[in-house]
Amino acid sequence: MEIVIHARNANLAEDFKAIATEKLKSLDRFSVKVESIKVEIKHEQNPRFGKSSHEVLLTTNGAGPFMRAEGSGFNDVAAFDKAVTALELQMRKIHEKSKEINHESLRKPK
Numbered sequence: 001m002e003i004v005i006h007a008r009n010a011n012l013a014e015d016f017k018a019i020a021t022e023k024l025k026s027l028d029r030f031s032v033k034v035e036s037i038k039v040e041i042k043h044e045q046n047p048r049f050g051k052s053s054h055e056v057l058l059t060t061n062g063a064g065p066f067m068r069a070e071g072s073g074f075n076d077v078a079a080f081d082k083a084v085t086a087l088e089l090q091m092r093k094i095h096e097k098s099k100e101i102n103h104e105s106l107r108k109p110k
Contacts, residue, residue: 001024001025001028001034001035001036001037002035002036002037003020003021003024003036003037003039004036004037004038004039005017005020005039005041006038006039006040006041007040007041007043008040008041008042008043009042009043009045010041010042010043010054010076012041012076013076013077016076016077016080019077019080020039020080023080023081023084024037024039024084027084027087027088027091030091030092030094030095031095031098032064032065032091032094032095032098033062033063033064034060034061034062034064034067035061035062035063036060036061036062037058037059037060037061038057038058038059038060038061039056039057039058039080040056040057040058040059041054041055041056041076041079041080042054042055042056042057043055050074051073051074052072052073052074053072053074054072054073054074054075054076054078054079055070055071055072055079056070056071056072056076056079056080056082056083057069057070057083058070058083058084058086058087060087064094065094067087067090067091069083069084069086069087069090070083070086071083071084071085071086
């Protein structure tokens with residue numbers, strides 16, 4: 001899985017890339033085909049935004065379904081956590097739908 005990080009009006013912390021890569025690699029446990037994930041970080045300079053001044057958008061590309069998640073918070077990591085949680089819920093839903101459920105074992109043989 002390729003991870004592309006793009007920042008707009010933002011200076012990222014040195015450890016953000018490592019944290020982002022680790023959390024996004026953990027999404028491989030779902031059987032959803034994702035070739036790349038684009039991480040877009042925006043900072044709002046207006047002080048009135050306060051707790052939602054940092055915004056993170058996650059967009060997936062690949063053979064699987066197109067997914068998009070966003071999160072906002074008081075810093076990059078908090079916003080990223082919200083976005084990853086939203087993306088994880090989407091991937092979990094797709095993963096659960098793809099499972100084959102076999103109910104034959106519940107019926108009595110005739």
